[in-house]
Amino acid sequence: MEGYVSELWDFTRISVAQNNLQELKEIWDQWSDETKQLFYSNYGDLSYLLDVKVDKRLFQALAQYWNPAYSCFMFGKVDLLPTIEEYTTLLRCPRIQVDKACARAAYVPTFLKKLMNITRMSEQWFTARIKQKGDSKCIPWRNLRCLILAHPDVRKRVDIFALSIYGLVVFPKALEHVEEAVADLFD
Known part of the structure; x- marks a missing residue:
């Protein structure tokens, strides 16, 4: 409606909480070149x-423009949402192939199976550790930290570390947990 000014900030308390990244930084600092x-x-x-x-x-200022129904920022009649290409540029991540069309596979592995593929850990190990947080399944950071520190395969340690950055820094949903959707993106 023309002339409408959002009053959302009058009715919403915004808590800008973020994951403590000190343990990730310490792990990074301990790694060899x-x-x-x-x-x-x-x-x-x-x-x-x-x-x-x-x-x-900045986050508190941007919150008044966030539309949770569409998961994007709305400035007047303009929707703003980073594209895959923009994320790739921002993260300087060459592994994402932006020239390929994305489609949902007929068979989509479960969160448990994706974690098993990424880490090469057993189904029993993850079954005991996956938690329900709100409307999604998550794996606690402390469990991933243990894998990073103790996994015998260096490549898997690197993969789990990257998964942790995606889950705790880039797309955090539940504090100190990596959410199921992050495994979808990572996989």
């Missing part, structure tokens, strides 16, 4: 997100 190079070759500059300072006031 060879392991870091393996990470860079697979995931680009994704690790640099661990050092980005979040401007809480």
